[in-house]
Amino acid sequence: MTKKAFKGIIAYPITPFTENETVDISLFKEQVEQLIINNADAIAPLGSTGVLPYLDRTEKQLIVKATIEQVAGRVPVLVGVSNLTTKETIEDAIYAESAGAQAVMIIPMSYWKLTDDEIYDHYKKVADQVNIPIMAYNNPATGGVDMSPQLLKRLLGIPNVTMIKESTGDIQRMHYLKKELGDQVDFFNGSNPLALGAFVAGATGWCTAAHNLIPKLNVALYQAIQNNDLKQAQVLFYKQVDVLKFIVEKGLPRSIQAGLEILGKKGGHLRSPLNVLSNEDKEQLKVLLEHATIE
Amino acid sequence: MTKKAFKGIIAYPITPFTENETVDISLFKEQVEQLIINNADAIAPLGSTGVLPYLDRTEKQLIVKATIEQVAGRVPVLVGVSNLTTKETIEDAIYAESAGAQAVMIIPMSYWKLTDDEIYDHYKKVADQVNIPIMAYNNPATGGVDMSPQLLKRLLGIPNVTMIKESTGDIQRMHYLKKELGDQVDFFNGSNPLALGAFVAGATGWCTAAHNLIPKLNVALYQAIQNNDLKQAQVLFYKQVDVLKFIVEKGLPRSIQAGLEILGKKGGHLRSPLNVLSNEDKEQLKVLLEHATIE
């Protein structure tokens, strides 16, 4: 499978928990199945949405295994393997490859702000140990590091670092990436409220948890872009933008869990300290979801 | 002339000076003529590009008069009348209307950060004294005040405040304006690097000084948007984005003055403390302009 495996709507499942905060694999598989049925172009477990850093090694391996089994080759799988230490990142990446993932995603998680050289070495050491493509993921809001476009360009010098995901929400950064790296690399948008702007700027795909709640609108937006129909894309975007802003503002795990319940599905529980949305927030999300219809 | 007079490319002339730093009206008129010849949809003197706050009352009136004369009704004229004090803003707005301008633009210039009520009263007092439409202009980078979308909405309650210009460079703000105010008001983009994103978000027009240097690319981008041709708009945008970023980063008056000289036209002089671009910057702009061609 080539690096061009990933495009369109890359759907991020949450990691649901049971009432006593253990991982609920059975519910996770149901949720993944829904993403596939609703035409996701790829499945990406263990992202921020999947509360990756709140899980231990065993739990992460269970999630990877469950994803590969449930997807069963229908779409490609992109596994998050980010860790604070290089050693654990390598171990998780090796596991993901051996389990059958098509690619891994790495955000340079940071407690101590890393230098550019430290980030480069981190990616290089992981890349040397796996054969599948790596998506370098920039998201200062959760990862704590803001990789410059120059650093992203440097990372692409590592042979199997072939994709970039940008979640800064800075459209000008996407312009830079497209302009500077355009033909070397696919870039993916991870900022939900920027979905339209990023596709217009040339993004290959949209990494989104919104597909758990409003899959038809997500898929139709990508389709309008493919059809070069700007006016239709604009209409579709404005139908979903309020939901996109809400889920980002309130936090993806909380919002998707609540949204699934609102839609009559099972959302499972969250792991402390994360807690469910307030009733007021749930009420607001309910109204937004009612208005976010494709007709 | 209705409020719908303004759309498309609203071109901002610089205010050129002679060597001893007096306003060069003759050169100004030549520059305005070029904007019209190159298919600007409107002319907007005394914007930030026109170094409005560096001019005295007499100079500003000369510029307004020269613009109206030169344009001679071929396109609508939008005059900047911003001042720190309410009294001077009213006086300049009355003059612009009497001289024949189709609309005035007001940014709430701020030395002391104004409260929302102070800003509202400022606009209200000016609006009460003129009959032409007012464009409320938000640009924290030069004006020092960042008007919230809520305040902008409130300003639209003043009958002749009918247009909004946004220069924050925040695409999500434009989404909000379009979504909340869409049918009540036309919004205009004043952030050059956001030209594509803003049109895609629904902007009625693009307020730009770039038209002094790369008018064909500016006009063609607007045309592609009108034709609902996203792919063509994207191609045209990437041809001009580096020039757009450069002129914003280095300052519009300095960059346009230098760019005109590079293109073999007269740029005039700047008023101190503003000074010409460094030779290194000029060299860079020269290269960017050579690459910013429509073919």
Next chain:
Amino acid sequence: MTKKAFKGIIAYPITPFTENETVDISLFKEQVEQLIINNADAIAPLGSTGVLPYLDRTEKQLIVKATIEQVAGRVPVLVGVSNLTTKETIEDAIYAESAGAQAVMIIPMSYWKLTDDEIYDHYKKVADQVNIPIMAYNNPATGGVDMSPQLLKRLLGIPNVTMIKESTGDIQRMHYLKKELGDQVDFFNGSNPLALGAFVAGATGWCTAAHNLIPKLNVALYQAIQNNDLKQAQVLFYKQVDVLKFIVEKGLPRSIQAGLEILGKKGGHLRSPLNVLSNEDKEQLKVLLEHATIE
């Protein structure tokens, strides 16, 4: 008079207006007299507190003349002469010197962000035209430019630029100034809530409008520092910090005007768009002033 003329409490009068918004020179003189009676070490008209940029040339000259007359040599006078253009700054500086001021203060006001070279040239051109010392004033919040410590150091290479006023509220910047420039230059603190920290860092004086309202506490704090009595300085600072924070947060002209009225004195009127404090804010200031007593 040497550059060491300025130290201690440098008091900033407001510029009071009559009901129809003309400058009230008679009330201004009364207010200046109060500052002197209350042991100000210097008087600084036409600062931000004195709404310098909202005044025209004639008004500014009236204020300078009135200050010199009223002070009558009892303490040194420091006149604000900042303007957007270099030409007007020179003219105002020459006037201040001729009228008898001991020094002038210049903030590089900025609409278009100035380069370091432009700022340097601006100061150099003014300095070449006057013989009295110049205080370079850094206040990004009102002036729009943030001068780096390196630029401030460079400005001190101009012979009569001998004082620096820092209003960024960044205590680490003061450490840098003291450490790098310590023996070459006096630095003054313009951030009221940092009064204690700045004196402890080695500031020669405190530029403050608070002296219009709580002169005893201001003077006593400086005295405690002179006495090397840290514990007493701390006690005195905590008695006034809430007033200091309030007047900065609500804006100095508005707060001083309201505070004078609360204290039973005449505050005069403000010039639009600036408007008086809300009743709620006045009530809060009243309570704070009641608690800000020296006993």
Next chain:
Amino acid sequence: MTKKAFKGIIAYPITPFTENETVDISLFKEQVEQLIINNADAIAPLGSTGVLPYLDRTEKQLIVKATIEQVAGRVPVLVGVSNLTTKETIEDAIYAESAGAQAVMIIPMSYWKLTDDEIYDHYKKVADQVNIPIMAYNNPATGGVDMSPQLLKRLLGIPNVTMIKESTGDIQRMHYLKKELGDQVDFFNGSNPLALGAFVAGATGWCTAAHNLIPKLNVALYQAIQNNDLKQAQVLFYKQVDVLKFIVEKGLPRSIQAGLEILGKKGGHLRSPLNVLSNEDKEQLKVLLEHATIE
């Protein structure tokens, strides 16, 4: 031991590693011994300096055990027990108490930005499980959450949350804490470059890794403050401020490791992705340390 156990210089050891990146307990004990010999008032293992989040459970327990053994009751011990999940935080806090720590320190680590309620519940659940005091630690730069003064005040309603450590580097925040919470709580400064300002503002202690490198200057500064000798405190502060700024800017684990080597002691190795300082940085630190002497 009461909550007043902690004051003065609270020294933070690094966690040294062997060449193959395993924890070097033997070297750790040597380093702790040096801190005690050099008159630290308390020892705080597993802080940011001790790369807490890069260690696994077993490693953290080894460090706690080694600290308690080495300190042997000579000074109080404050153990960092922060984790992303509430469950692990509770487990680590219980271990610290059982091992003999006098208090634990908790920063609300955040991948997903926590709500105030989630942070409160996190502290409450931990506090319910231990009997020793808890220091609530605010450091947005490493923890990712900025706790408002209001939230800090609310946390103090939990009986054994009795200390606050502030590392935002915002002196005004310390003023607020002192003014609002003064008699209820001890606050500690965790921002090295603010050491003087924080003591002057009323901080009970200074949490610092600098004590690994310049213990005499750290201790003497605290002593000058105790002696109410502002001038001496100022002199001592300016002797060490450049080292304080350097170690914060370059990262505490990297800087302390390098500084120990420069001083002829063993620094051990770092754990990837953290890497040693560049040679240029080491050279600069060497010069700074040579100048940071007490005479």
